[in-house]
Amino acid sequence: LAGLALGLGLHAYTGYRVMPFVALLVLGYAALVQRWPVATFAGRTALYSGGAVLIGLPVVIFALQHPADYNARTVQTLILAAPVDNAVKVQQLWENLQKHxxxxxxxxxxxxxxxxxxxxMLDPLSGGLVVFGLGLVVLRARDWRSVLLLAWAGAALASGIVTLAFEAPTAVRTIAITPVLAILAGLGLVVLLDRFVALVTVSRVVIRWRATALAAAMGVLTIGWIGLTNLDTFFNRQMNDSxxxxAFSPGQTMIAKTALDNRGQYETILGSxxxxxxxxxxxxxPDLQTTLQVFDPARDLPYxxxxxxxxxxxxxxxQALADEVARFYPDAQRxxxxxxxxxxxINGFRLDPVVLDDHRGGRAHYRGADGVVVERQETQPVWEPTSAPVALPAEVSWQAALALETTGEYGFRAPPGFELRLDDAEIASGDTGTRVRLARGTHSLALTGTVKPGGPASLxxxxxGASGWSPVADRALYTPPNGGVGLQVALAPLPQVGDPPEERVDPVVAHYFHISPFPQPNLNPRLWMAEWVGMLDAPTTGTYEFDLDHAGHSALWLDQALVMSDLNTATARLGGTVFLTAGRHAIRVRYEKTEEDGGAWIDLYWAPPGAQRSIVPGSVLYPPPPEVLGPAE
Incomplete structure (x- = not known):
């Protein structure tokens, strides 16, 4: 049975791999100290080895045929195989030993x-019993059974001690120690109860059977308390622990369950x-994979x-992106x-059609010739002779978020008597067209002027790719949230050659780049840079604190003055203090990923006067004015 059990252990985690050999050595030790006859030792060894090999044979065959694959994870996690100095390895081993x-x-x-x-890993009572049981085993260290427990425990702990220091202590790699812990706790409990019976019956005042019954009841209570404590840990404390x-892939599971529960009843599921x-x-x-996509704020916000x-x-x-989704859709179901x-x-949102429709189009403000004021939401800045809600001529202010799918050249033509502003820059007035270059993503659009009696008017x-003029499509217009829409970011491989291959409007400078930020499937540089530019709206005059939490190298400029930088040195975080007047200030943030290995992230924090440190929100960030290319015919 021992051989069969240990052979079965080979099918479990890697920590069990050495156990059959540990048991074999202890078997030899037992034969020596107990002076087993050679025939007895040989028979027991053959029976044990045969059982272990019989059950573990599939694993053994695979290990012999594919040694590299079999040992890959072990080699990957070994401290001894890490590319660091021996002194560092010794220090890590010592720290791991203590932690385990x-x-x-x-x-x-x-x-x-x-x-x-x-x-x-153990409840207080089990832990105390294990320590007591371990003491008993150490006192009988020459007993082959004690040697077995100590050798088993040492080999099991070694599986964790010699592996990745940052993961220590690790329960899974040392899982083979579980039977030893159970034996030590049981041994400690039995010996304590036995000593209790002996102590209370030494004077013969208490009858032995009563003392034994009391000890049995104490044992049952102890085991019951241990069981209830662990049930509470597993099914209450652990189940409700964030x-x-x-650690159990809640986001991935939620996405999959949402797709499963709403099969065919949704348009798409977007995730980090x-x-x-x-x-x-x-x-x-498996059949709904095409409906699951990575959330791209330049493409999906607004949806x-x-x-x-x-x-x-x-x-x-x-979290910063989730806050932006909540800002765009405060009425979405959480x-x-x-x-x-x-x-x-996980921040979850359900965007129902009614919610999405409530945020399409723009906000229109009318003041009629008779002084009547009307505010309403409209799908497009298009006016027919009878569509105005007030008496003409009427002053009109029309605001929207312009969501663009493509970076490139756009032509705009305002109706007569109107002025068009994009990202707070005047672009067109009268009926003269203007060509501008815009990055994909969200831009602010403001149209002001006078609607006069007569023919139709439209922006x-x-x-x-379009060959002619047409009213701005309603699918590109959305009711804007209060405040800004983000900064314009340019992405380019390093070393940088020519123009950036990717430009877009980014709602926040707060990203963990789990995958390449470049959308082109054929462009995935290992080294790259990102640079955000635009305007920062300071809510009040005073001293502001800024810092950049990042991996790699980064820098921050405000009003063309360098606030902080580690573009030439490495540091985990940058901080700087600057005095700002209330209003908008030019901002530039640069990030460089200069090492192929390791993660990539950057988070821009600030602490305005009297406020706590937080991510700089998208509501105070604005893209730069569009690049004007000339008149449009």
Missing amino acids: VLMFTVSGDMNGRHNLPGAP GTWA ATLTPSVEAAYLV RGRGPAFVYLEAEHD LPGGPPGAAEI DWRPP
Whole structure:
């Protein structure tokens, strides 16, 4: 049975691999100290080895045929194989040893898939019994059974001690120690109860059977308390812990379940790059993969479709983007994305058609010839002789968010008597057309003028690829949220040659680049740069604190003055203080990914006067004025 059990262990985690050999060595030790006859030792060894090989044979064959694959993960996680100095390796091994010894009763595995993050691996009572049982085993260290337990425990712990320092302590790699812990706890409990019976019956005042019954009841209560404590840990504390939730792919699962529960009843599901595509979705809804897409703020905010659509954004990496979705669609249904009573791990939104329709078009403000004022939402800046809601001539102010799908040359032509402003810059007036270059994404549009009696009037455009003029399409116009729409970002490989291959309007400077930020499938540079430019609207006059949390190199300029930079040196965070007057200031942020390995992220923080540190929100960020290319015919 021992051989069969240990052979079965080979099919489990890598920590079990050495156990058959540990048991074989202890078997030899037992034969020596107990002076087994050679025939007895040979028979037991053959029986043990045969059982282990019989059950573990598939794994053994694979290991012999594919040694590189079999050992790949082990080699990948070994401290000894890491490209660091030996002194560093020794220090990491020593720290790992301490962490793994203390993980049972002091501070345990931080991974929510293995444990209640940071909590001791054992409940207090089990931990105490294990320590007591270990003491008993050490006192009988020459007994072959003690040697087996100590060798087993040492080999099991070594599987975690010699691997990645930043993951220590790790419960999964040391999972082979579980039987030893159970034996030590049981041994400690039995010996304590036995000593209790002996102590209370030494004077013969208490009858032995009564003492034994009392000890049995104490044992049952102890085991019951341990069981209830662990049930509470597993099904209450751990189930409602945000760290545990985050470790079990909640976002990927939510996306897959949403697709499964709403099969055929939604337009698309958008998620953080860390959430989609995913193995969970491929398994649960293999036929709906085309409806699951990575959230692209330049393409999906505002949402261009008719809905319903779902958006799932990670709180850890994309909270700033989630705040922007909530700013654009404050009336969208919020979907729970975390354990009860805890902070959201996933920000979920349901964008129903009625919500999307409420945010299409623009805000129109009319003042008629008779002084009557009307404000309403309209789909397009197009006026027929009888469409104005007030007496003509009427003063009109029409504002919208202009959502563009393509970076390129756009022509605009304002109706007679009107002035068009894009991103707060005057573009066209009268009936003269103007060509401008605009990046894809969201821009602010403002049209002001006078609607006069007579023929129809409209704001016309000529987008890239169009041959003639037409009214600005309603699918490109959305009711703008209060404030800005973001900065214009240019992306380019390093070293930079020629014009940037990608430009867009980015709502915030707060990104974790889980995948390449370049949309072209044939362009995925390992080294690249991103530069955001535009205007920052300071809400009040005073001293502002700024800092950049990032991997790589970055810099910040305000009003053409350098505030902070590590473009030539490496540091984890940059900080700077600057005095700003209320109003808009030119801002430029540059980020460079200069190492092929490692992650890429950048977060721009500020602390306005009297306020706490937070991500600079999109409501105070504005794109630069469009590049005017000349008149449009």
